[in-house]
Amino acid sequence: MPFEYVPLLRKQLEIYTLPRGFERFQSYIKTIVNEAGDDVAVAPLVTMNPMGKEHCNALLEQYLAPEIDAERLAEQTLAEFATDAALRVSLVLIDDAKGGWTNRTDYEYKLRTQLGASLKRSRWLSLMLWTSATPSAESVIETTRTTLRRALHVLAHGDPKTLREILAQEAAAQTQFQTLDPEELVYTREVLMPLLETPTENMPVIVAALFGDTAAVSLGYPPLGLGDNAGLSLALQI
Template identity: 35%
Template sequence: MQIEFVPLLERQRNLYRIPRGGDRFSAYLRLMLNEAQNEVRFPPLVALNPMAGDDVAVLIDALIDLDTEEVATRAAVEASSQHTELVRCFSMGLVVADDVGGGWTNRYASEFFLITGRGRSSPFQQSWIAGVLWSSEPATVRGVWETVQTAVHRTASIHRNGAAQTLRDYLSQEGDAMARAGCVAPTIDAEDLEYTRQLLTPELDETNPRTIMECLFGDEASRTLGFTPRGLSYRAGLALALHDARLMSSRRSQRSREQRMQRSITDRSEQTDCMPQSFGSGR
């Protein structure tokens, strides 16, 4: 798996330097579409709000000041190096999605679109990975690192295993991607984890997108989307997925350490057996 990182933050910042109105929207269309106007030039930019306010411009400035595209490049290279079996080349870029400034973006619907890996119609669009940052969150190096690595691991999983179909598939895919990326959130306490597990277990083979979104994102998402709350905490399903994936990774690491220790003991034993015996000079 190889990734070419494409800087996109400055392009977004230049767009927001144009006052909101027709001129900015025209510039947005020129940025988004190729000359033939039949293909998106930079697929990650589909997530941006062309009429976003100054808060998004300020956030992009902060991301540029932190040199986050250099951070993102290193994160992408490190994550992709774990998937050498995947013989594919991708392009990747960062985009700031506006989940604060109005009705352009519903974060939960947008996130679900990302984790499905669907909706990219052309091979060109399928060759891109979007590192989506959110206007409701501050600019941090860690946030960019986790976002990029999660997106890369998710993409590798989709190409290796196929697109997730059931809630069980999504929990496995997202838990593994977040754990590999070193994510520490979302989290819920032990009692809530068990409660969430009980609620989600009967739904594990469900394929209805609405049900899956309710289970992954919790009641806050359900309310914003007009769905039915299930009594789930914020991102409860994703928190459970991350917890289980980290636990599984820890167990694999423990088994690996035990196997290495056993091999070491066996090797030393074999070396001892092969040593020449020393006999005293008896009289």
């Protein structure tokens, strides 16, 4: 069975329309667990903030509005991929703007180093939309394409074991790359080349190498002197 798209954004909005408190949390738990109540049935919604504030409602309404129609766009983009991979795929809004326990860098790191293990457990692929980002049709399409390409690479090659393998994975996955000026490009390459065999378990180095100093410092890790997403920008060249 190929990719199967499962719309979940409206379900998220339904949860957020309930008053913040015990009733909403109970509705959230009931939505994500199986009938027996002993396992997660809707894996993408595990990453949502069940106590999200009004900004979550507003963003979901924008994504669902006819001007974007995110569910339709994601499903259409899914049809571009000819595969026999039996995965369910869903958009999910993750609250990195005002969700106290959500650090986007941590999520992005796990997405690039542990996706294969996650797919093996749940057979469910999350297309992550962030509350810190501005909703647009282009961002939905880009997120869908990049995430699906990354998943196909991981299904073929397994989770990456080193920084070099992460960069190869991202070169296969990304459809848009940030452009570095010539001087920054040379500097980034000089910093990363000696680190290419760093194991993915070395989260402080991997985070700084891929996402740059700002992301590293946000998690309390030492910087490498790199700009935002500099390592990802170098992926194709490495």
